[in-house]
Amino acid sequence: MEGNGGFRALNDKSLVDYIKSTPLLVSILGNQVEDLDIKEVGDGNLNFVYIVVGSAGSMVVKQALPYIRCIGESWPMTKERAYFEAVTLKEHGRFCPAHVPEVYHFDRTMSLIAMRYLKPPHIILRKGLIAGIEYPLLAEHISDYMAKTLFHTSLLYHSTTDHRRAVAEFCGNVELCRLTEQVVFSDPYKISQYNRWTSPELDGDAEAVRQDDTLKLEVAKLKAMFCERAQALVHGDLHTGSIMVTLDSTQVIDPEFAFYGPMGFDIGAFLGNLILAFFSQDGHADQANRESYKKWILGTIADTWNLFQKKFTSLWNEHKDGDGEAYLAAIYNSPSLLLLAQTNYMKDLFHDSLGFGAAKMIRRIVGVAHVEDFESIVDAKKRASCERRALEFAKKLLKERHAYHTIDQVISIIHEFNQ
C-alpha cells in the first residue's frame, strides 16, 4: 500500500500504529494507547471514519480515499478533499466553535483528519427527524452557525485582498464542486445512468422534470451562480445528514464540499432537507401521530430563516465600520440607507436560498443520492405519494421563488401541498 506520495489507506489495525507514532494524538488520548477501542462507522458516501476510544481520551479519525466509497474505485475522487475539509473545519470553527468540532490534527499526505469525537447521545439529525424527535434548540443553533460562518467569510467582513486569496485556494476543490454540479444541477434534468426514483410510481414525474422547460431555465441560473459567484465560504453539503445533534448540542460535520460559493446554497440545503423531512412524515405516521411533529418541523424552518436573518444583520451592524469592503461606512452612512441595503441583501439571499433548497429537494427524489427520510418508507406506494408531494412543491418553489417575501408564505405553500 506504499507509494502515491506516502499515502496509505488505513484499517483499524494500521490506524493504531499511526496513532502511536503521532505524539499529539497520543497525548489527546491521555497517553493511554494500549487498549484502544476502534470502530469504523463511515456510513457516509465518501470516506472511512473511525471512532477511537481509549481509557483517558477519545477522537474521531477520518480518512479520504481517492475514490467515492459508496460507488468504488470506478468513480475516482481526489483525496485532497480532506485538505479542504480540514481548512474549513478550522475556519468555520474559528467563527463558530460552539457548533463545529475541533480539529486536533491534519495529515495532508495521508488525507487524514483527527477531530473531536461527538459522543453519544449525539446522532445524525436526519435519523432524529425520522424518529420524530424534537430538537428545541436546532433553529437557534443552526442559524447561529450559518450567520457566523457565512458572514465572516464574506465581503461584509473580509477585505477583497483576503477574499480573493481564499477564493483562489478553494478553487482547488473543483472536483467536489463538479460532483455537485452534476448530481444537483444536471443529472436530474436529463437521462443519466445514475438517476433513480421510486419506479414505476414516479416514472411519469421524473419524465416531467426532464421536460419542464421553465424549471430547466431556472436551474441554469442557479448553476451559473454556483459556478461563478464567490460570495462566502460555504459548507457545500449542509443537509440534515451533515449535522449531529443531541437535545442541547448541534454540531456541523463533513464540509469536504466547501468552496467560495453562494450563501443560499447552504441555507437552502438545510431548509430543503427539513422540508423533505416534513413531507416524509406521513410515511412514518403508522408509528405514531406525526401531526404535532410536522408542526414542529415547519416552526423550525420558519425560526431558522428568521433567526438567521436577525443574527446575520446584527453581525453586519456590529462590523459595519470594520474591514469588510462591500458596504463602506463612508458611503452607506445613514441608518436608513444601511437598513435599505440590508433589506435588499436579505431579499436576494432569501430567493437564492429558496431556489437552491428546491433544487436540492428535487435531486433527492429523481437523482442519484436519495435521503433516508423517504428511503426508509418501505411501502413503495406510500413513499411515492410522499415524494410526489415534495417534488411538486419543490418545482413550484424553484419556479416562483421570487414571488415570496417571507418564510411564512413559503410555509403556507407547504401546507397546500400537504393536502
Added chain:
Amino acid sequence: MEGNGGFRALNDKSLVDYIKSTPLLVSILGNQVEDLDIKEVGDGNLNFVYIVVGSAGSMVVKQALPYIRCIGESWPMTKERAYFEAVTLKEHGRFCPAHVPEVYHFDRTMSLIAMRYLKPPHIILRKGLIAGIEYPLLAEHISDYMAKTLFHTSLLYHSTTDHRRAVAEFCGNVELCRLTEQVVFSDPYKISQYNRWTSPELDGDAEAVRQDDTLKLEVAKLKAMFCERAQALVHGDLHTGSIMVTLDSTQVIDPEFAFYGPMGFDIGAFLGNLILAFFSQDGHADQANRESYKKWILGTIADTWNLFQKKFTSLWNEHKDGDGEAYLAAIYNSPSLLLLAQTNYMKDLFHDSLGFGAAKMIRRIVGVAHVEDFESIVDAKKRASCERRALEFAKKLLKERHAYHTIDQVISIIHEFNQ
C-alpha cells in the same frame, strides 16, 4: 538599480542592452540592432512604453514599475500586473488574433512585455473620437473582440475544471481589481482626496451623487458582482483609451486589469466611454458641426451591442455540443429551449452592461481619473454643461437599467439628455 529579485527599471539606454542580450528580440528586429530608434511614449497612467524601430523590424516594449506612474512612488502598485497583462494578451489573442497585438516576449522578473508595434496611422481611439473621425468598422471589430474573448473564457466554452483553474490564477491580480473597486465603485460616492470635478460648476452635482441613496444601493450591487462573479476573463479597462485604431484596423491593448469578472464590465466600459464621447461633442463643436458625428457615435453604440449579441449567440450555437458546462446539450435539448436560455442570458448581460457602463461614466466626471474627451474642452462652463448632461444620463441609466430591453431605448434616452 539591481536588487528587487533581478528587476531593474529600464530607460531608453539600458533598454538597448536588454534587447541586445535577448536573441528573440534581436531576431524580431531582423538582426539589425545597431541604429535602433527608441522613443518613450507612455502617456497612460501606469507604465513605461517604448517604441523600438530598427532598419529591419520594430516592436513595442512595455515595462511596469512597482507604483502608479502618474501618481508616483506614493501609490505603490504591484508590477506583477505585467504578468496578468501578458497572459491575457496571449489568451485573448488566441481567440481573436485580428484585434489583439501579438506578444513576442515576456520577462516576468523584469515585468516587461515586447509586442507588436501598432504603426501609424494607428492612434488611440479616444483621440480619434475627439477629432471627430468616423471609424466605419469599429462596431464590427469591437463586437468581434468582445464576443470572442468573453465567450471563449466563459462556462459556455470552458469546463468548470478549466474555469476554476483560470479563476484561481487571476485572483492574483487583486491589487489592480482593488484599484477599480476604489475608483469606480467607492470614491465617487463618498468624500475622497482623489476625487475631482469641474469646480465650482459641478460642486452641487458631485454632492448630489454622494447623497443619492438609490444610486448608492444600485452601485453596491454592481460592486458585489465585480468582486464575486467570475463569469469570463474580462479586459478590465476597456475604455476608448485602451483601443488603437485606423480606418480599417482596431486593436485592443493594455489588459493589465484583467481578471475573471462579469462580462458586462467590458461591454459597459466600451459603451459608456462612447456615450461620454457623445456628450463631449458639443464642447468641440466650434471646430465643426458635430451633429452628423454624434449620429455616427450613436449608431456605433447600437451596432456594437446588436452585433455583439448576434456574434455571441452564434458562438454559443456553434459550440453548444462542446466542453462548456453551463448549458448541457442533453438538458437544453430543443431549439426553442436553447433560444429561451440565450434570450435570458443576453437580457441579464444587457442590464449588467448598462449598469457598469453608467458607473464608468459617473466616475470619469466626479472621480479621480477623467477623460480627455471632456478635459480637452477648455471653457469650463461649456465643459461643465457637457459633463452634467452625461452625469444625469448615467445616473438615470444606472438606476433604471432594468426597464430597458433594447439598445434603441437607451439611445432614445441619450437623445433626451442631449436637449
